[in-house]
Amino acid sequence: MRPRKLPFRRRLTRASVALIYRHTEDGGTELLFIQRARREGDPWSGDMAFPGGRMEPGDATPRATAERETLEETGVDLIRHGHFRARLSDLVTRHHSRWRPMVVTPYVYEWPGTQPVNLNHEVEQVVWVPLAYLAAKENQSRLPWRTPLGTLNMPCCRYEGYCIWGLSYSMLQELLALDLGPNAVTMP
Template identity: 30%
Template sequence: MTARPEGLPGWWEPLLTRVGSARTEDFTTITPPAGGGRPSAVLVLLGEDRPGEPDLLILQRAATMRNHAGQPAFPGGAADPGDRDPAATALREANEEVGLDPATATVLTTLPELYIPVSRFVVTPVLAWWHAPHPVHPRQPAEVAHVARLPVTELVDPENRMRVRHPSGWVSPAFQVRGMLVWGFTAGVISVLLDMAGWSRPWRPGPIMELPDPAPLPHGSVPVADASAAAASDEVVS
């Protein structure tokens, strides 16, 4: 992790300290193979509209996409040869997908690599502070339908938390926030980070919500916390 920038909001603690010692197994039971895989990265971007009220940037894939139709996800995707590191990949993808100005985001650290066996993606979540938020919107409507900033207060609301089951049988944590059902890989990472930050509130899992048969499997087969996921494409999503 780089030196902490001036003006970093206090709510970043204890999250930053705890992710500094995080291990892959804190997020998934699957470790990257010795031979590696296809490098990719996603941007986990936290900012605030009002002081002391953090939110998380999430996009929603277009309903017409062949893979991951309608699924919420972190901005991100496969690394390009010119990307110097995972942070460069995540920021480039966020710019291409939602028009994020990379100069407005301060990269704080990267999380452990998460391997997705089906697609052979090795995903590096990049944790960043959106120190100068600005309007964002889908730049590629054929791929991105919607962009939202989800308040942490709504993500941790027990009324908005649930578990979902894909027709294949795997169970994932999920969040129902602002008309978006966040599930699979993305929801698993969010769930772990909320716990590490000390933001989570007690909630009753309740009945498992069944996803409809047309729901595409998430990207790969990755247990994240109590979840597992499976599918493949060039995008790193749920």
């Protein structure tokens, strides 16, 4: 399956995230999530997410943005210690404080897990979640989300008191369709 690239993405504000997985000693696979720091005025304060952020003028590519932001937020150096595996489909969201659209591109990395995590002020904690748990139908749920037009029941996955929903949940669904086994090859 080839990732969807939005044709107008270069005309909009861009952001990128890194979906980082590791293999465990028992043969399982875990995915790294960050819990965003709680901040006044941030509508996603405390939410579960993947490390990442907005592209800056110094970033050569959106993938470089994901690598830079991951290093800043978690201390994980994907350039030196990660293995790029895939690019997922572009998603459209909006800026935190505005209604202007923003394109988010997810990149998938395998991480051997040997480097310590060092969180910055944007991240409250990291949580490793087993992929088998994330894929299990019985762990899928709904999150009531209030909007000016009414309440929506958004799909989500709940794990030990955390709730993975929204863009992160959409990215997760595409990731679950990939082969992340130890012999997986890099995808386009």
